[in-house]
Amino acid sequence: MQKYKILWADDEIDLLKPHTLFLEKKGYEMVTVNSGADAIEQVENQPFDLIFLDENMPGMTGLETLDYIKSSKPNIPVVMITKSEEEMIMEQAIGAKISDYLIKPLNPNQILLSIKKILDNRRLVTEKTNMSYQQDFRNLSMAYSDDIDHREWIEIYRKLTFWELEIDNTEDRSMSEVLDNQKDEANSNFARFITDNYDLWLNEVGVDKPLLSHELMTKRIFPELKTDQPLFFILIDNLRFDQWKIIEPIIADHYTVEEESSMYSILPTTTAFSRNAIFSGMLPAEMAKYHSDIWVGDDQEEGKNNHEYEFLKRQLKKNRLDIKSSYHKIIRTEQGKQLLDNVSNLMKNDLNVVVYNFVDMLSHARTDMEMIRELAPDEAAYRSITKSWFLHSPLLDLFKWLSRESVKVIVATDHGTIRVKRPAKIIGDRNTNTNLRYKQGKNLNFDNNRVFAVRRPEDLHLPRLNVSTTYAFATQDYFFAYPNNYNYYVNYYRDTFQHGGVSLEEMIVPLITLTPKNA
Template sequence: MQQYSILWADDEIDLLKPHILFLEKKGYQVTPVNSGSDALEECEANYYDVVFLDENMPGMSGLETLTQIKSAWPNLPVVMITKSEEEHIMEEAIGAKISDYLIKPLNPNQILLSVKKILDNKRLITEKTNLGYQQDFRNISMAYNEHMDYEEWAEVYKKLIYWELEIDATDNKSMSEVLEMQKDEANSNFVKFIKDNYEDWLNEPNIDKPLLSHQIMKEKVFPYIEEGDPLFFIVIDNLRFDQWKILEPIISEYFTVEDESSYFSILPTTTAYARNAIFSGLLPLEMSKRHPNLWVGEDQEGGKNNNEFEFLKEQLKRNRLNIKASYNKITQVQQGRNLVDNFNNLMSNDLNVIVYNFVDMLSHARTDLEMIRELAPDESAYRSITKSWFMHSPLIETLRKISEKGGRVILTTDHGTIRVRHPFKIIGDRNTNTNLRYKQGKNLGFEERDVYVSRKPELLHLPKVNISTAYVFATEDRFFAYPNNYNYYVNYYKGTFQHGGISLEEVIIPIISLNSKNG
């Protein structure tokens, strides 16, 4: 064990000799001093891992000493010790960023616990996390050998995310490679599951199946609409389950998480298909047939998501919901600020839909900009950037205002993303779409292994431009690359976050019901 050094300042230090001997027997090196000024001199002369300070010392008090220590050595952990239980003393000490607060008479194990919490915290957490994951590793792997249903797949994915975040928070991340391999194995099995079941989910009315994109408003949003009580439906595009778990502690300051569940994105897992399905309540083929004036196909020019509010109005009409609804799409920071400034206007609506495109913009910027590429080289960094954006975005301001007004929020996304690492050669003509995770076109050339192919798109409820149109979906962490300029293409896109294909990260996505803590 690493030997840690402790500085202990107390005007009655001789009476604490038994505690000092106890710590020394446990392997800690303790330097005793009688006053705050001596403590400051020691800090000047020597390095200490933690300082114990008696609050009630003659001359320079513990709180005064604490202020000077924190001014000179802001990262040095300090434990305040006092006979007093007065609230103002505790508040001053906490305000000065103490690491712990102990009240006399002291108990040896109480002191040891405080020291371990401060000095051995990371090591102990790492050891405990690694042991916990090792014990769960077999359970997760065994699950793949069973005939898992969609609910079990969602649970396995959430368990993998739990361990990913736990390991990411440890010091040496020694188990991250093992977890990465297990996630790859999970994705390989999940692809087989989707291939075996997806078509049936769309065409067999009486089988057990997950909630899909086109069903979430009817099942998860409309039941919460109440007259005079505004409901906010917020869609942050590209938000994976692990990113939600990173944002959850921030959001939980203002809201109670009433329900955390998941649904499955339709294929292709892209904004043009999945998000239009959310707002229309229809699958893409039905959208193209019922609303040809609103549906923008692969062969047509223009943005694919410009008619979301119109689709929503049609869905409300179909469900006989004669309500007042608003729709705001935020693609720039200024639009988000304008929404915050005009927030009170939203309170007279029954349903307020807010689409935040920033995470989508971030993931595409990750492809295009070298700086973002450097900032987000892996999942951990990608989560960190998402958290940083969220904490400084107008969206957190919007959520605060909703909470202040006692509002309810349904928070979700349209699909997730996966970091692509393995290129897959495909040949297509100039009319083939550009997405790296799915291709739609005629006369596509590729090896059938390791992709999901639909030569009858109508069975997946997807429109086709030509009689011979096929859809090909990339699986796991593959991405499509054309043979010409192959090396340039691969080097440019490898390691970027993409969507449109089949993976746990893209398909199984969060839908969260939030209740204001002010409600």
């Protein structure tokens, strides 16, 4: 165990001798002084890992000493000790960023607990987390090897995400590789589950199935519409469940999570298909058939998501909802600020839809820009950038404003993304689409073991561009690569975040209902 040095300043330090002896027996090096001035002198002359500071010392008080220490050595944790239970003193100490607050009379275990909480926290958390994950490892492996349903897959994905975030907070992240292997095994089983069940969800009446993209508005958004207050539906493009869990504590300062559920993105798990399905209330083949004037297929160069509000208005009309609505797509920070400046005008509407594109843009930027890859070399750093963006975004300001106005919010996404690591060779003609996680075209040639192949697109309600159209969806963490210029292609796209295929990360996405805390 590391040898820690602790400074204890108290004008009655001689009376605390039993406590200091107790800590020395526990392996801590103790330095004691009986005034604030002596404490400052010690801090200036030698390093300390922790300081115990009595609040009520004659001469320089504990709070005055604390201010000096924090201004000169802000990173040394300080525990304030006092006989007083006055709220004002507590607030001053907390405001000065103390690490703990103890009230006399003290007992040895109370002191030891405070020390361990501050100095040994990371080590103890690491040991407990690793042990708990190892205990849960077998349960998870057994769960997805059974014949389980869509709800149980959601729970498995949530548990895997929970352990991923817990292991992120450990010192050495020694269990990360084990977890990565377990996630890959889970995704292999999940791909088989989707292959066996996806067409049933779309075609069989009365079959047990999850909420899918094209059902979101009618089953979850429209029922929340009320005549006396507006509803905000915020869609954060490409938001995975782990990214939601990272920003949830920030939102929790202003909103209570009324319901944290999940839905399944339709295939392909891309913005063009899944988001348009959300706003149209239709699957892709039906969109192409009934909205041919605004549907943009893979064979067209036009932007695939330029008509989302028109899709929404037509879905509202189809459901006989004569309501006031608005739609805002935020791509740049300035657009987010403009929305915030005018949000009061939206309070007259029944439904306000806001689409935020940052997370999707981040995944594309990480692929194309070496600097972003350096900033986000792994999943943990990728989540960190998402959190940093959210903390400083107009979107957080929008949540704060809506909370103050007691406005209910539903947060969702269209699809997630997966970090791809392994190439899967595919051969197609020049008209084959460019997405790395799914391909559609004629005469496709690929390894069936790594692909969910759909040779009859109409079975999955997918547009058929020609007689021999086939869809191929990459599974696990594979990405498609053409044989020509293969090595360059693989090296460029390996370890990037992609979407379009079949994985837990892409298909199982968050759906959150938020109630303002002041409601």
